[in-house]
Amino acid sequence: METLVRxxxxxxxxxxxxxxxxxFREDALAELAASVKEYGVLQPLLVRRDGHDxxxxxxxxxxxxxxxxxxxxxxxxxxxxMSDQEVAEVGLIENLQREDLHFLEEAESFKQLMGFFGxxxxxLAERMGKSSSTIxxxxxxxxxxxxxxxxxxxxxxxxxHARSLLKLEDxxxxxxxxxxxxxxSLSTRETxxxxxxxxxxxxxxKKAKPAPM
Numbered sequence: 198m199e200t201l202v203r204x205x206x207x208x209x210x211x212x213x214x215x216x217x218x219x220x221f222r223e224d225a226l227a228e229l230a231a232s233v234k235e236y237g238v239l240q241p242l243l244v245r246r247d248g249h250d251x252x253x254x255x256x257x258x259x260x261x262x263x264x265x266x267x268x269x270x271x272x273x274x275x276x277x278x279m280s281d282q283e284v285a286e287v288g289l290i291e292n293l294q295r296e297d298l299h300f301l302e303e304a305e306s307f308k309q310l311m312g313f314f315g316x317x318x319x320x321l322a323e324r325m326g327k328s329s330s331t332i333x334x335x336x337x338x339x340x341x342x343x344x345x346x347x348x349x350x351x352x353x354x355x356x357x358h359a360r361s362l363l364k365l366e367d368x369x370x371x372x373x374x375x376x377x378x379x380x381x382s383l384s385t386r387e388t389x390x391x392x393x394x395x396x397x398x399x400x401x402x403k404k405a406k407p408a409p410m
Contacts, residue, residue, distance in 0.1 A: 202241045204271040207264055210244060210252045213284055229259060230266035238264055241273040245284065252276070255284050282314050286324065300356045301346050304335040334360070342368040348375045357385040361392045370395065 242257030252274065254261060264272045279287065285306075307325075310316055318336070322329045338359055341349070345368050349359050352375050362371045374395065378388055 202273050202275055205244070205252060205274045206271055207261065207269065209250075210242070210254050210261060210272070210274070211247070212258055212261075213253045213255065226259065226263055226266060229263035233260070233263045233269060234267040238269070238272050241275045243287070244274045244276055245279055246276065253284075255279060255287055282310075285310055285313065299350060300335060300359070301338060301350060304338050307332055307336055308339060337363060341371065344368060345371045345375070348372055352379050354378055355385060358383075358388050361385070361388045364392050364396055370399075 238260055240257070240260065242260055243255040244252040245255060247253040255277070261272060307321060311318070311321055316324070318329050318332045322332045325332070335356075338346075338356070341359070341362060345362065349362075354375065358378055362374060365371050365374065374388070374392060377383060377391065381387075383391065
């Protein structure tokens with residue numbers, strides 16, 4: 198691995214398709230940009246050549262975004278040679294180590310890694326240092342409609358809250374429960390109870406419908 202640090206134009210760096218992070222807090226980026234403006238980028242970004250005289254980012258997207266926000270023309274980088282699988286794993290591991298990667302972003306990354314590289318849940322769990330049950334539980338959340346997942350992120354509800362939604366098949370009902378969680382600050386236990394009541398009510402409505410002639 199090459200350890201020489203050099204400055205590269207921010208315009209010559211693009212993100213890679215394996216980047217797990219989809220949502221960036223604007224206030225946190227603004228704070229980082231202010232720090233970058235005053236002190237510079239203290240930790241080099243990790244990049245690789247993309248074959249088109251540009252660089253593909255492996256690790257450091259927050260620093261890259263903050264540098265652009267701060268108006269920096271260049272950032273320090275370390276260029277390395279990595280395979281697609283290594284790039285995907287490094288990107289995910291870097292974000293996992295930050296501990297603020299959203300559980301839905303993590304789930305999407307797990308699915309992407311498995312799809313691109315044909316990894317089983319067990320093999321992925323081994324590589325990521327997690328249990329197979331954790332991987333399975335996260336992947337199940339991807340059954341939620343895209344709009345529902347977006348609402349989960351915006352509402353800031355927990356993973357346990359989100360798992361309760363899986364009992365409901367209709368996205369509009371799931372969205373209604375998310376709003377209720379927000380408005381009434383429902384605990385996970387209260388959410389589960391409400392979801393169970395909703396499911397029972399919907400079943401009762403189906404039974405009450407007259408049979409078609």
